[in-house]
Structures are given as structure tokens and as C-alpha cells.
Amino acid sequence: MPHPDPAPEEISQFVEHFAGVLANSGVPTMSARVIGRMLVSPTGTLTSAELAESLRISQPAVSGAVRQLLQVGFITRERIPGSRKDHYRIRDDVFPAILERRNSALAEWESTSRSGAELFGLDTPVGRRLCEAADYFAFIHRDLEQLIRSWRVDHPR
The missing domain is CATH 1.10.287 (Helix Hairpins)
Known part of the structure; x- marks a missing residue:
């Protein structure tokens, strides 16, 4: 029997809890939230707009977190054929x-x-x-x- 998909609010609660754990260990809060959200994305990729909407944060907050995560190599930037937007992918490791x-x-x-x-x-x-x-x-x-x-x-x- 397949496991039912969690409700959007359950996903948000998990992401915030996970981000809090990362933040308590020294990962900057916004970066921790982005990691948490990307981790639960079925494809492992999200655009800046998708991150901002799902985390309910501003585009500049997403931009700063994404820039920091790119610099340390925790995520990568990629283009999806047919899309003009950057997609960010969390590293498998x-x-x-x-x-x-x-x-x-x-x-x-x-x-x-x-x-x-x-x-x-x-x-x-x-x-x-x-x-x-x-x-x-x-x-x-x-x-x-x-x-x-x-x-x-x-x-x-």
C-alpha cells in the first residue's frame, strides 16, 4: 500500500523543524530553510520563485541564501530545457x-x-x-x- 503524500502544512512544518535543527548547528537560517525545502522537493530542484513562495520569504532572502549555498557547493545551478529560469538542485551528498x-x-x-x-x-x-x-x-x-x-x-x- 503506497504511503499517502503529506499535506502542504505538514511539509512546511517539517521543513521549518529541519531548518531549525540545521540552524542550531551553525547553518545560517535562510540557507537552512532553503536546504530543508529543496530536500523535500520530489525532483530535488526548485526555482527562486518556487523557494520564495513555498517558504513565504522575499526574493532577496532567497537570493542571499542561494548565493551562499552555491558558494559553498551545497547546491548547483542548472537550466532545464525550455525554461529561462535558473533551477537550483541540492547535492546528493x-x-x-x-x-x-x-x-x-x-x-x-x-x-x-x-x-x-x-x-x-x-x-x-x-x-x-x-x-x-x-x-x-x-x-x-x-x-x-x-x-x-x-x-x-x-x-x-
Whole structure:
């Protein structure tokens, strides 16, 4: 028995809840809403006008979010034959891509913490605190990197 399609209001509630979860983890709010909406699009593509209408936001808000998502490579722009409008497609691997960006940040946090530990001296309270932070960031970075690699091996596109 096929699953019934959710009602438009249920879809909107899901998108807003999903976007809130992404926003709480550091994804800009409008970008999180666009990701959430594109994720539940049957085709994975939407135009700016469709995004604005379905999210009930202004065209400039959509434009800013789309520009940011294009810059970080979470969505792509494409033309559909016969259409003069740009269509935006969410990457199939958007979540590994998000975590890869986060993992790059962890490497920077580690490097910055280590340089701070050296600046203040490893034998000082500040230096020890920064060294422990650097060790933690290195640990998480290594494990997350391995998890992402394993995911890609197990789930090739």
C-alpha cells in the first residue's frame, strides 16, 4: 500500500523543524530553510520563485541564501530545457559536504589552539588549556575524516 503524500502544512512544518535543527548547528537560517525545502522537493530542484513562495520569504532572502549555498557547493545551478529560469538542485551528498566543511574548521581550530599554546607556553594554565583543546580538535577531526571516508566507500554516488 503506497504511503499517502503529506499535506502542504505538514511539509512546511517539517521543513521549518529541519531548518531549525540545521540552524542550531551553525547553518545560517535562510540557507537552512532553503536546504530543508529543496530536500523535500520530489525532483530535488526548485526555482527562486518556487523557494520564495513555498517558504513565504522575499526574493532577496532567497537570493542571499542561494548565493551562499552555491558558494559553498551545497547546491548547483542548472537550466532545464525550455525554461529561462535558473533551477537550483541540492547535492546528493549535501550532508557529507556540510560535515567536510565542519571538519576543515576543526583542523583550523586545532592549528590555532596549538599556536596559542606555544605563545602562552605549555607550562602555563592557558597553554595547557589550549593544548588540550588542540588535542581534542585533532581527535575529532581524525575520527570524523575517517567516518566521512567510510560513508563514501559504503555509499558511492
